[in-house]
Amino acid sequence: MPAVVSTARRRSGLRISKRALPYVLSLPALLVCIGILVPFFAAVLYSFQRYRLSQPWNRQYNWGENYLNFFTDPGFWNTLRVSLVYAGSTVVLELLLGLGIALLLQKRTRLNNFISIMLLMPLMTAPALAALMWKLMTNPGFGVLSYLASLVGLQDFRWASSPSTALFTVVLVDIWVYTPFIMILLLAGLRSLPTQPFEAAALDGVPRSFVFFRITLPMLMPYILTATLFRLLDSIQQFDIIYAMTQGGPGDTLTVFQVEAYLNFFQSTNVGRSAALLMILWVITYFLSFVFIKNWLRLRERARGEA
């Protein structure tokens, strides 16, 4: 690519030839990102090394050992399980809740528009700060949620500090932050659906459950898929909420991929294991994003077509 640019420059002096122009325009953005790609390849190498920051003299290639060790490592299976449970439960709950809210707000009334704008506020709150807000709300000393829990008879409900409810608490924060994301995508989808099928169904007196399952849902499917995959991609990598809330604790209750990799790197300084964990997460997200981008493109074509 740089060769193309330089020959083009020579041929026409200072004027950039037509063929080279797009490369010249996109090159700076590319260079900035390529600089960031270098560490990615470093991570690939690290994942094949025995590499502890505390023992630099021991550093050497052990090839697949970091990965093979995972098979007999209960910590790894815990990480995989917690990550999948977290991603699965947040995405399913947010999808159901987001779809429900979008249906409630579907009519373009002034009140509905106002509410849908209000609901954007949690989404625009930094997830790490949202976790801190909920941490204050669930504080056993003065937290309003702890107080409410005690009112309904849960005297010693310990929210994120108890292993049995920690997952529930972070999932709740995730729902608070990200449900509006699904809601606004589906609301935009619902409002862009053509009206004729619904008018025809109303004329024929088709039952509303039939309309919902046979007309609304199928027509909304591209939006639902895009929103779901988008959230799944983010959720399987969740770090901010969990780290800000419990740092992966109590114990290893919430050591999802990125949290576990972070702790491996900075606390046990085991760079090799940390990199191998992230590589596995990367493979998962790569396949998800492949499916996602195909879907997203189709939706994008459609949106551009309507414009």
Next chain:
Amino acid sequence: MEHTSLIERILRAVALALVVVFFMFPLLWIFLMSFQTNETILSIPPELFFTPTLQNYTALITGKLTSAAGTLDIAFMRNLWNSVFLSVTSVAVSLLLGVPAAYAFARHKFRGSEDIAFTLLSFRFAPPLLVLLPLTLYFQQLGLANTYFGLVWVYQLICLPLILWIVRGYFEDISADVEYAYRIAGHSWFATFRKIALPLAGPGIAAAGLLAFIFAWNNFVFALVLASADKQPVTVGALAFVTASGIQYGQIAAAIVLSIAPTLALALYAQRYLVEGLSLGAVKG
């Protein structure tokens, strides 16, 4: 929809009220808490009526917390400044790099253009720590550890894909014929870009910039890994706050309010563009 029964309308209203309470209550509670003294906060049951105090905010803004135990320095204003500086600079750099690239991708179908555009998009979905952890080691060698330069560079991972894909969509919406007519009149491509394409895509570029700002501001993990205390933005600073001894709960709440107020204000201002931005240009609001 016309023949909805009364029961159904009541159920809808109740459901909507519950939704509003669930999503709005935490923000309201933190907001109220930021005007309370420690005594009010710790009272059980929570007091609904209290005399508001500004002492939490004054402590944060002056950076000095005077209590019975002595004076404590709070570096929160420093965090706030870091957030402003990092977000503004990152978005400015991103616009400078991303808008020409977006124009190239929208107007010219050149060899490898789609591949490059998708590579840039895929950065948005890769696990950030995969890049960040090796980067800590590299930055130490390059002398970029804990520098604004290094942070702004890494923040491009958040801002650049967003700007590229949203702005590209806006450029694609402009009819190529308008630009072609201007070119025929004897103007250079740069004049066309500056006089025709940029103004027409202007609102979209502004919206993409605002959104990129919000995402940069809300980012947590980049600065957590790469920045020390003096370069940390509010997201990381507020976390250190919670564990710091001697800080009062009201001040944590006030810090959270100050940290989320800018993004909430911007989001409400730019809400028309949020749908498009959040879906990276796939859905129009």
